[in-house]
Amino acid sequence: MTLPALPQFVTWQQALREAVRSLDELLHYVQLTAEQLDCLPDPAFPLRVPHAYVARMQVGNPHDPLLRQVLPLRQEQQVVAGFVSDPVGDGAAQKIPGLLHKYQGRVLLMSTGSCAIHCRYCFRRHYPYAQAQLHECEDKIAYIQAHPEIWEVILSGGDPLLLSDERLRDWVQALSAIQHVQSLRLHTRLPVVLPQRITTELLQALSSTRLRLVLVIHANHAQEIDAEVMQAVQALRGAGMMLLNQAVLLRGVNDSAAALVALHRRLGQAGVLPYYLHLLDKVAGAAHFAVTHAEAQALMRTLRESLPGYLVPKLVREVAGMPYKQPID
Numbered sequence: 001m002t003l004p005a006l007p008q009f010v011t012w013q014q015a016l017r018e019a020v021r022s023l024d025e026l027l028h029y030v031q032l033t034a035e036q037l038d039c040l041p042d043p044a045f046p047l048r049v050p051h052a053y054v055a056r057m058q059v060g061n062p063h064d065p066l067l068r069q070v071l072p073l074r075q076e077q078q079v080v081a082g083f084v085s086d087p088v089g090d091g092a093a094q095k096i097p098g099l100l101h102k103y104q105g106r107v108l109l110m111s112t113g114s115c116a117i118h119c120r121y122c123f124r125r126h127y128p129y130a131q132a133q134l135h136e137c138e139d140k141i142a143y144i145q146a147h148p149e150i151w152e153v154i155l156s157g158g159d160p161l162l163l164s165d166e167r168l169r170d171w172v173q174a175l176s177a178i179q180h181v182q183s184l185r186l187h188t189r190l191p192v193v194l195p196q197r198i199t200t201e202l203l204q205a206l207s208s209t210r211l212r213l214v215l216v217i218h219a220n221h222a223q224e225i226d227a228e229v230m231q232a233v234q235a236l237r238g239a240g241m242m243l244l245n246q247a248v249l250l251r252g253v254n255d256s257a258a259a260l261v262a263l264h265r266r267l268g269q270a271g272v273l274p275y276y277l278h279l280l281d282k283v284a285g286a287a288h289f290a291v292t293h294a295e296a297q298a299l300m301r302t303l304r305e306s307l308p309g310y311l312v313p314k315l316v317r318e319v320a321g322m323p324y325k326q327p328i329d
């Protein structure tokens, strides 16, 4: 059997533009049918996945852990009690459009509404990004200036690394100019799903600052971390950033001790320390990914037995209205 060839791209912008957006195209690459997978297009949260990520999927495997993260299943359309559109109470934490001030000392900025990949379990899949005027940075900067207790700013999204180098440079400069800000954190999935994004120009834009830089990437499975991702991560570390990973515990993706041990060993190899392992936020459409508390706790016990302490993530759950992400022991 000859496998469908994946295109090669010169720039990250081109790779992003050409990302797979049709279910038929994705099914063609993995050589599976919509009937086998019981999936259908979902215009409300359309399919999007870069070729670099598709290339790591196993052809012909309906249970592939990468495929499962992006596949719009028919099941998503079912209404499940307890699964809602804003499960973590972001609406209440929004002080001005695109700025969430929920925890002491830290603010989270939604700097863009776009992502390179659409993860089916995403808790922001129903967030009204279009209404948030995310491009406007003056109000946010003014808010941070007016709150001297804020010492860490988190750029999130969407994915902040989808901003151009120029816009990122503007953010870095504006935040560096606020004396009480010490640390800039980026929550991004791009080093994993679009490693071409990590260019010399990007590293220059980010590291021309007095701020301490922390990059929290998002990998859920060892199979997501190929040689190209390793290289991207090494470049980021080489530029002096602290690298952490957050993962989501997902049924059918990484809900086995073997998958989680392999993920964290792979992260260790890449020089990325684990941060959080999130229990799924109960967002409408994602019920089929849920793993119970009891299962999660049993998995954590095995992780503690199997891994050095520094490669064991913290299992947490976000509870609306609580002052920090709730640890689950």
Ligand SMILES: *Cc1c(COP(=O)(O)O)cnc(C)c1O
Binding pocket: 093, 100, 101, 102, 103, 106, 107, 108, 154, 324, 325
């Ligand atoms: C998760 C989150 C943070 C960061 O919390 P840490 O525990 O410091 O990682 C900050 N603001 C919001 C709104 C968050 O959801």
Ligand code: SF4
Binding pocket: 114, 115, 116, 117, 118, 119, 121, 122, 123, 124, 157, 158, 159, 189, 218
């Ligand atoms: S990259 Fe992050 S924000 Fe974007 S869809 Fe995936 S989980 Fe959601």
